[in-house]
Amino acid sequence: xxxxxxxxxxxxxxxxxxxxxxxxxxxxxxxxxxxxxxxxxxxxxxxxxxxxxxxxxxxxxxxxxxxxxxxxxxxxxxxxxxxxxxxxxxxxxxxxxxxxxxxxxxxxxxxxxxxxxxxxxxxxxxxxxxxxxxxxxxxxxxxxxxxxxxxxxxxxxxxxxxxxxxxxxxxxxxxxxxxxxxxxxxxxxxxxxxxxxxxxxxxxxxxxxxxxxxxxxxxxxxxxxxxxxxxxxxxxxxxxxxxxxxxxxxxxxxxxxxxxxx
Amino acid sequence: xxxxxxxxxxxxxxxxxxxxxxxxxxxxxxxxxxxxxxxxxxxxxxxxxxxxxxxxxxxxxxxxxxxxxxxxxxxxxxxxxxxxxxxxxxxxxxxxxxxxxxxxxxxxxxxxxxxxxxxxxxxxxxxxxxxxxxxxxxxxxxxxxxxxxxxxxxxxxxxxxxxxxxxxxxxxxxxxxxxxxxxxxxxxxxxxxxxxxxxxxxxxxxxxxxxxxxxxxxxxxxxxxxxxxxxxxxxxxxxxxxxxxxxxxxxxxxxxxxxxxxxxxxxxx
Numbered sequence: 001x002x003x004x005x006x007x008x009x010x011x012x013x014x015x016x017x018x019x020x021x022x023x024x025x026x027x028x029x030x031x032x033x034x035x036x037x038x039x040x041x042x043x044x045x046x047x048x049x050x051x052x053x054x055x056x057x058x059x060x061x062x063x064x065x066x067x068x069x070x071x072x073x074x075x076x077x078x079x080x081x082x083x084x085x086x087x088x089x090x091x092x093x094x095x096x097x098x099x100x101x102x103x104x105x106x107x108x109x110x111x112x113x114x115x116x117x118x119x120x121x122x123x124x125x126x127x128x129x130x131x132x133x134x135x136x137x138x139x140x141x142x143x144x145x146x147x148x149x150x151x152x153x154x155x156x157x158x159x160x161x162x163x164x165x166x167x168x169x170x171x172x173x174x175x176x177x178x179x180x181x182x183x184x185x186x187x188x189x190x191x192x193x194x195x196x197x198x199x200x201x202x203x204x205x206x207x208x209x210x211x212x213x214x215x216x217x218x219x220x221x222x223x224x225x226x227x228x229x230x231x232x233x234x235x236x237x238x239x240x241x242x243x244x245x246x247x248x249x250x251x252x253x254x255x256x257x258x259x260x261x262x
Numbered sequence: 263x264x265x266x267x268x269x270x271x272x273x274x275x276x277x278x279x280x281x282x283x284x285x286x287x288x289x290x291x292x293x294x295x296x297x298x299x300x301x302x303x304x305x306x307x308x309x310x311x312x313x314x315x316x317x318x319x320x321x322x323x324x325x326x327x328x329x330x331x332x333x334x335x336x337x338x339x340x341x342x343x344x345x346x347x348x349x350x351x352x353x354x355x356x357x358x359x360x361x362x363x364x365x366x367x368x369x370x371x372x373x374x375x376x377x378x379x380x381x382x383x384x385x386x387x388x389x390x391x392x393x394x395x396x397x398x399x400x401x402x403x404x405x406x407x408x409x410x411x412x413x414x415x416x417x418x419x420x421x422x423x424x425x426x427x428x429x430x431x432x433x434x435x436x437x438x439x440x441x442x443x444x445x446x447x448x449x450x451x452x453x454x455x456x457x458x459x460x461x462x463x464x465x466x467x468x469x470x471x472x473x474x475x476x477x478x479x480x481x482x483x484x485x486x487x488x489x490x491x492x493x494x495x496x497x498x499x500x501x502x503x504x505x506x507x508x509x510x511x512x513x514x515x516x517x518x519x520x521x522x523x524x525x526x527x528x529x530x531x
Contacts, residue, residue, distance in 0.1 A: 056426060061425055062350070065355065100426035102426075110443075118437075
């Protein structure tokens with residue numbers, strides 16, 4: 001019954017990078033609640049990005065990495081363990097359901113319109129009117145429509161860093177994913193752009209479930225509903241964000257949150 | 263006090279060196295322009311070598327260089343793409359990368375001799391194809407190196423972003439990564455073309471030279487650079503003047519291609 005509110009569930013998950021003996025993630029168990037924001041926090045090298053990057057199997061770009069355990073996705077399609085996917089087409093479908101936003105904005109070297117249309121075209125959308133409608137909608141959803149509506153066909157590289165990041169979010173939102181993964185989405189941005197992105201993420205959760213990796217403790221507490229604290233490849237503690245920040249169960253969590261290390 | 267004197271000495275030495283270096287360059291350019299322009303006339307471009315012009319030489323030189331480009335550009339680009347995007351930096355890839363770098367600095371005369379042994383001697387004579395092959399061999403490693411380097415400048419996040427949007431690897435490479443590296447690769451191709459258009463050694467005993475206009479690559483093929491090499495040593499004034507004119511034209515061609523490459527890189531920024 002509890003699964004009803006879950007979009008993803010990580011179960012006994014181990015991850016080992018190519019050419020390394022020790023697993024970088026050990027026996028991770030983590031639920032991802034539907035239409036909530038889950039933050040992954042922890043010091044550098046704790047494995048939070050590694051975990052995030054497993055959730056859309058982007059690790060597969062580099063050969064030799066090993067997954068063990070389960071990451072179940074309860075998306076539009078039925079429950080599936082995404083670690084069992086092997087065909088390229090299945091992985092492509094997974095990535096359409098589980099989008100990702102990176103630390104540095106990654107606009108493609110093409111127009112603003114084409115950037116957003118790109119994923120839709122990859123997904124097989126050909127009808128011009130529909131494409132245009134979806135692109136406009138995505139730009140509106142990502143709160144960047146006002147700034148871009150008069151320059152849709154100029155290069156996306158001319159946008160500011162914050163605008164580029166929102167464009168990347170629009171690009172991901174356009175595919176109507178179940179989950180959006182954010183890998184430190186604001187660490188390359190100024191405070192004002194950061195504020196805009198944070199506001200955007202908190203409105204997005206009506207449509208999608210969000211997992212966000214962040215180094216910024218205030219960001220985690222402001223934004224997220226649930227927080228997982230990781231340390232040296234272990235998941236130390238997972239709970240409601242409030243609990244983690246106000247009343248953590250583990251000494252380690254408390255030490256990290258109060259800034260005693262990390 | 264000591265430091266001030268040392269500073270002045272170093273400044274003097276570096277200025278002097280710069281003046282010497284640039285001085286020689288200008289000396290060459292000025293002599294070339296002076297002697298070249300005074301030997302140029304309209305008939306230089308309309309006549310073939312046999313009539314004291316360079317028409318067939320220009321056509322021959324460009325024909326061989328362009329044919330070499332047509333072969334070398336796809337091979338070099340695909341090899342570069344494989345090295346950077348598909349090889350995962352395996353040991354084989356590093357061997358190929360190093361070999362390609364060595365090939366790039368291989369003396370061009372050695373490539374000429376190699377092609378002579380394989381494509382001239384067995385076929386009973388100098389031929390245009392051998393010249394094209396020699397130029398192709400010169401060009402491929404340059405294109406590999408450029409493609410490899412320019413692709414390496416494309417941030418890996420861009421590839422990941424494409425994959426994360428549901429692209430397949432080859433689509434992302436063709437539609438995004440190469441697009442992002444387009445200017446750099448095009449510039450590299452232009453510069454490599456400028457490099458082979460001025461080569462003499464690989465042609466000297468592959469295509470050799472021809473006084474007549476021909477498009478038949480199975481025969482000796484007219485070449486601007488080999489002609490300069492020959493004409494410059496002739497005793498008569500007319501031949502030497504033609505060598506100056508041809509050198510001047512060649513320099514202008516190389517200069518223009520180089521400037522085009524630079525112009526493209528600058529526009530990118």
